[in-house]
Amino acid sequence: MKFGRTQRSALNFISSFGLTAVTFATAMISSRLVLSKIGDERFGAFRSLFELFGYLNLFDAGLSASLRPLLAQSISQNQPQRLHRILRLARYSYRAGMSIAILIGLIFTGCIVFVIPVSNQNQLDLKIASLIFTLGLINIWFGPIRTICESLQQSFLLNLSLIVQSLCITFTTMFTCTYFPTWGISAQALSVVLWVFFFNLVIKMVVARLDHEILRPSISEPLDQDESLHDLFRNSRDSFILMLAGRASLQSNSLILGLFAGQTDVTKLYATQRLFDVIQSQLFAVGNASWAALAEIFHQNRLDLFRTRVTQLVRLILVMAVSTVVPVVCFNEIFVALWVGADRYGGLLLSVLLAANTFALAFTVFSTWCLTGTGHLNAIIRMTIVTTIFDIIATLVFTRILGLIGPILGSCSAFYLCSLPWHARLLSSQFQISRKDLIKSVAAPLLMAPPYAFLIILLKQVVHVDHWFSLALIMTGPILIYLIAAILFVLDKQDRQILLKRFGFAN
Numbered sequence: 012m013k014f015g016r017t018q019r020s021a022l023n024f025i026s027s028f029g030l031t032a033v034t035f036a037t038a039m040i041s042s043r044l045v046l047s048k049i050g051d052e053r054f055g056a057f058r059s060l061f062e063l064f065g066y067l068n069l070f071d072a073g074l075s076a077s078l079r080p081l082l083a084q085s086i087s088q089n090q091p092q093r094l095h096r097i098l099r100l101a102r103y104s105y106r107a108g109m110s111i112a113i114l115i116g117l118i119f120t121g122c123i124v125f126v127i128p129v130s131n132q133n134q135l136d137l138k139i140a141s142l143i144f145t146l147g148l149i150n151i152w153f154g155p156i157r158t159i160c161e162s163l164q165q166s167f168l169l170n171l172s173l174i175v176q177s178l179c180i181t182f183t184t185m186f187t188c189t190y191f192p193t194w195g196i197s198a199q200a201l202s203v204v205l206w207v208f209f210f211n212l213v214i215k216m217v218v219a220r221l222d223h224e225i226l227r228p229s230i231s232e233p234l235d236q237d238e239s240l241h242d243l244f245r246n247s248r249d250s251f252i253l254m255l256a257g258r259a260s261l262q263s264n265s266l267i268l269g270l271f272a273g274q275t276d277v278t279k280l281y282a283t284q285r286l287f288d289v290i291q292s293q294l295f296a297v298g299n300a301s302w303a304a305l306a307e308i309f310h311q312n313r314l315d316l317f318r319t320r321v322t323q324l325v326r327l328i329l330v331m332a333v334s335t336v337v338p339v340v341c342f343n344e345i346f347v348a349l350w351v352g353a354d355r356y357g358g359l360l361l362s363v364l365l366a367a368n369t370f371a372l373a374f375t376v377f378s379t380w381c382l383t384g385t386g387h388l389n390a391i392i393r394m395t396i397v398t399t400i401f402d403i404i405a406t407l408v409f410t411r412i413l414g415l416i417g418p419i420l421g422s423c424s425a426f427y428l429c430s431l432p433w434h435a436r437l438l439s440s441q442f443q444i445s446r447k448d449l450i451k452s453v454a455a456p457l458l459m460a461p462p463y464a465f466l467i468i469l470l471k472q473v474v475h476v477d478h479w480f481s482l483a484l485i486m487t488g489p490i491l492i493y494l495i496a497a498i499l500f501v502l503d504k505q506d507r508q509i510l511l512k513r514f515g516f517a518n
Contacts, residue, residue: 049195
């Protein structure tokens with residue numbers, strides 16, 4: 012069945028929202044059961060191992076980021092021969108990346124108990140899980156297939172497969188951890204690897220049915236005939252460096268915390284930051300949905316409009332961040348207590364630091380999309396590397412001294428002392444967006460934050476929350492009040508339209 016562009020866009024958006032909802036719901040359900048069966052140390056060890064092998068999947072992510080625009084251009088311009096040459100080169104590149112990743116994975120497995128310390132009784136389980144994840148790196152080979160699906164504007168097929176995949180992983184994980192709790196780390200790893208491999212095979216068959224000619228190899232043209240193919244290597248290198256630095260900065264907290272404080276604290280960190288992760292994904296979606304249009308305006312040399320749009324979106328992102336983050340800080344302890352138990356809450360200070368990071372990360376990610384989408388990738392590589400080094404050093408020092416809050420305090424220091432000022436300077440130098448304009452765009456939402464927080468604190472004192480329904484009700488009410496106030500007094504007409512579209516109240 013063929014879908015038009017509008018239908019595909021609608022399906023992509025709906026399926027993306029559905030994926031977020033299902034992922035959050037399944038994580039909520041499975042985490043509670045799995046924790047009760049396997050304990051905090053095994054659960055924390057799995058989270059740390061999952062983060063560690065996430066680095067090796069950067070081989071896939073870096074290549075995909077470079078392959079995507081080349082495939083999209085060839086498909087849109089109906090250039091089948093060039094498309095086949097790109098795919099041939101991509102297959103060789105992905106195989107090489109997969110081989111390197113598996114080799115590094117085997118090295119990780121040999122020393123995994125030193126990287127992720129666990130008690131003696133869990134060491135064999137951890138080693139087996141590491142070996143399973145190493146074998147699972149064969150999924151990198153499917154990278155070109157997934158990228159083809161995106162280039163054909165069929166992302167909703169990927170999202171639908173990920174939704175079913177998430178459900179399958181959740182069911183299998185709960186089943187295996189219930190009946191084999193002493194093998195909880197490897198049971199979770201096996202569930203992830205097997206279902207990811209299965210659904211990659213499904214996507215390959217679906218793409219073949221969409222356009223069988225795309226997957227048919229062509230050997231009639233030399234690989235180096237098209238100069239633009241060299242962009243795959245150059246852009247892959249830059250994308251890999253950028254993603255590696257970003258992951259080292261933002262997604263090494265569990266590894267560092269587990270190394271210094273133990274895997275039980277990793278579980279506390281995971282539980283405390285769960286709602287903030289969901290908020291971040293929604294804030295990122297605003298920028299992700301806007302950067303392509305911003306890039307088009309920029310390349311049309313409509314710079315005044317471009318600058319206006321950037322400041323509008325910065326203000327809108329901050330409004331959405333304040334409206335959701337403040338209630339989460341106030342009610343996060345109750346959320347964690349209802350979910351996995353009060354003893355796994357990391358404390359108010361940790362929640363406040365996570366909130367501060369959410370604000371900073373939302374702005375820096377949006378700024379990064381603006382810069383990379385307009386061809387300024389090189390401008391942010393040095394900044395990202397410097398910020399990452401700052402972050403890792405601060406995280407190591409603070410975690411060694413303070414324990415649980417150390418990783419988040421380290422990231423917070425890097426954001427506010429290095430990343431935010433540098434991003435503001437880049438927006439000024441590359442697009443002539445003054446810092447004064449940026450400050451004006453965020454002043455009103457920030458000024459509304461203290462009375463908003465005071466209102467929620469008063470509400471918390473007078474309303475007793477002891478179940479999920481009352482928690483949802485008491486958190487949703489203030490969010491709606493703040494958004495209505497922002498729509499009336501802070502946002503302009505275009506901001507209102509974007510916000511209403513985001514929440515499904517406008518076309």
